[in-house]
Amino acid sequence: MRAPSPTDIAAGEVILAVENVSLAFGGVKALTDVSFDIKKGEVRAIIGPNGAGKTSMLNCINGFYHPTEGRITFRGKTRPKMRPYEAAAGGIARTFQNVALFKGMSTLDNIMAGRTLKMSKGFFWQVLRHGPAMAEEIEHRHFVEEIIDFLEIQHIRKVPVGKLPYGLQKRVELGRALAMQPEVLLLDEPMAGMNLEEKEDMCRFILDVSNQYGTTIALIEHDMGVVMDLSDRVVVLEYGRKIADGTPDEVKRDQAVIDAYLGVPH
Numbered sequence: 246m247r248a249p250s251p252t253d254i255a256a257g258e259v260i261l262a263v264e265n266v267s268l269a270f271g272g273v274k275a276l277t278d279v280s281f282d283i284k285k286g287e288v289r290a291i292i293g294p295n296g297a298g299k300t301s302m303l304n305c306i307n308g309f310y311h312p313t314e315g316r317i318t319f320r321g322k323t324r325p326k327m328r329p330y331e332a333a334a335g336g337i338a339r340t341f342q343n344v345a346l347f348k349g350m351s352t353l354d355n356i357m358a359g360r361t362l363k364m365s366k367g368f369f370w371q372v373l374r375h376g377p378a379m380a381e382e383i384e385h386r387h388f389v390e391e392i393i394d395f396l397e398i399q400h401i402r403k404v405p406v407g408k409l410p411y412g413l414q415k416r417v418e419l420g421r422a423l424a425m426q427p428e429v430l431l432l433d434e435p436m437a438g439m440n441l442e443e444k445e446d447m448c449r450f451i452l453d454v455s456n457q458y459g460t461t462i463a464l465i466e467h468d469m470g471v472v473m474d475l476s477d478r479v480v481v482l483e484y485g486r487k488i489a490d491g492t493p494d495e496v497k498r499d500q501a502v503i504d505a506y507l508g509v510p511h
């Protein structure tokens with residue numbers, strides 16, 4: 246698979262910064278004054294007990310929610326009212342806690358759907374499937390086939406995704422996100438509901454995406470073994486507040502984190 250679009254941000258520099266972000270739903274404070282950054286090329290985990298605000302944080306990053314306070318800066322630009330399609334077009338792709346695919350469509354068509362953002366030819370040409378649109382579609386199909394090879398899902402390319410086991414559906418969803426050639430990939434519980442073998446496969450693919458293509462990855466994950474193996478740095482939320490931030494080793498020795506996971510009252 247080809248590398249993501251080139252960027253002017255060097256590996257190790259901050260590509261996305263979350264500053265003093267708060268988010269409230271009526272009286273419920275999902276996030277309170279949360280700050281952390283994500284560096285280009287790293288695997289950044291967001292962890293915390295149920296209801297800690299992890300999914301709300303991803304939803305703020307990709308523009309699905311707008312923070313009540315604070316700001317999010319992506320590639321040096323602060324866009325407080327960024328919408329999900331603007332985030333995707335700008336290089337932030339996302340997978341969901343519960344697989345969100347077109348269940349009646351094939352693996353190939355689902356991944357192709359992720360590619361439409363990259364298609365420049367207008368609807369008129371697309372409908373005619375002629376001329377410039379045809380040439381462009383062939384190029385995009387090549388790219389999608391590369392992703393299918395990369396994720397080792399050639400055998401299911403024509404199968405409607407609704408008929409696939411859950412682990413493979415998660416892999417197809419990853420493929421659809423990769424089809425956008427994102428600079429930042431947000432993964433919401435990529436291993437949820439998987440058996441051990443499927444988890445090992447998904448871990449390998451995430452590491453391959455990171456190592457081979459330098460894609461920056463932020464992931465929410467409950468499986469601590471996976472988090473410790475995959476991540477460069479971990480941010481820990483509890484009741485919507487950040488309680489720790491550091492390398493996996495630092496975080497697992499942090500007393501506030503140990504207390505949060507053991508349910509010690511504060």
Ligand SMILES: Nc1ncnc2c1ncn2[C@@H]1O[C@H](COP(=O)(O)OP(=O)(O)OP(=O)(O)O)[C@@H](O)[C@H]1O
Nearest residue numbers: 270273274275293294295296297298299300301302
């Ligand atoms: N759309 C919403 N409307 C009202 N409250 C919400 C909404 N989304 C999230 N919340 C609340 O915000 C808080 C944080 O929820 P969130 O889903 O972000 O946590 P989480 O850490 O992702 O949890 P889990 O691990 O269970 O998925 C919870 O109290 C939740 O009930």
